[in-house]
Amino acid sequence: MHKIPNIAVIRLALYAKHLEMLHNDGVELVSSVKLAKMCGANPAQIRKDLAYFGQFGVRGVGYYVNDLLNALKEVMGTNRTWRLGLFGVGNLGKALLGFEQFAQRGFIFTAAFDKDIDLVGTEVQGIEISQSEDIKEVIKGPGCFDIAVLATGADRAQDCAMRIVEAGIHAILNFTPIRLVVPENVFVENVDFTVRLHALCYSLTTGSDVTQRHPR
């Protein structure tokens, strides 16, 4: 398989999300034009992105929603369950533990860590809170996880990331504003809400809708 660019993967995830909606709505076929409109992309881009992986469309017919969705999930590795470990059970952390979309898409929290000793040992959303110092012990048991979700304060982020890496975890979803310094073989994805606000600012300023609006 060719190496695909970073941004194409984000687009594939977006296509998969909208295909899942279509599938849940009972839609069996979708044209590249309609899928493009739903995703805020253009049809040529969609055809190009999907061409990285093979031939999914039928000329004059469109894409078979379920086939394309399954193929995308397989390519992206989202046709399985991924276990998440939360670091930082503050307001954001608690909100993340309660997000139904995670479980619906196969992302399950199996562990949560906090520095607050009053929190350690208590349960939030059915997950027992551990001390982040204990990560190596926790991941030997049912608290084992694949991806760390970093929602600590900025001051603890780098320290926590090092502990995650030392425990052998190779993927971090980073909600903190810190640029984490980690070894090359550790994957870090940074979440930044302000980037999404920019699409709204642009739309309000120019009157041209560039948002990723869901289908109605």
Next chain:
Amino acid sequence: MHKIPNIAVIRLALYAKHLEMLHNDGVELVSSVKLAKMCGANPAQIRKDLAYFGQFGVRGVGYYVNDLLNALKEVMGTNRTWRLGLFGVGNLGKALLGFEQFAQRGFIFTAAFDKDIDLVGTEVQGIEISQSEDIKEVIKGPGCFDIAVLATGADRAQDCAMRIVEAGIHAILNFTPIRLVVPENVFVENVDFTVRLHALCYSLTTGSDVTQRHPR
């Protein structure tokens, strides 16, 4: 100005974010190759995206960081302050009110709303909580805002969106999983954390790093 595609605006926001980091680090010049690497894009894509707006690069030299940043901010409408109104002061809402990145990038909360009458009248992060029924009154005063940030429960999202629209607000950053039904002239940007998790799943599955890692 040409209409630029939705996804290009998200990329522009990403370029602006990394240019801001370079600027804060005192870097004056950046090559399209280096900027591309930082953003996880490719240099040809960056040159194409920036070509929508004019000529920013100097052949053989690169881009002047500050000039390009200011031009992007002007194009995107982020060279000014935008006021935010929060709907739903639960765990996520409280976390959003406390996010320093918002204020650092010119996004200031001026109002917050919740259905919980025990919360109404109290202050969170210096913002007084109002009832969402009172939105029309609130936006006549210092609580006036440009963009609604929707962080209510899923069951209240559509109802709340209608109230926002009726009050004359035309932009919604939607953290709920609901596909909002709003008039054509209202801009909605949906935030979905699971899409970012997919880049990590792909990287873990294939061993190929497609994350938007920050520069080290």
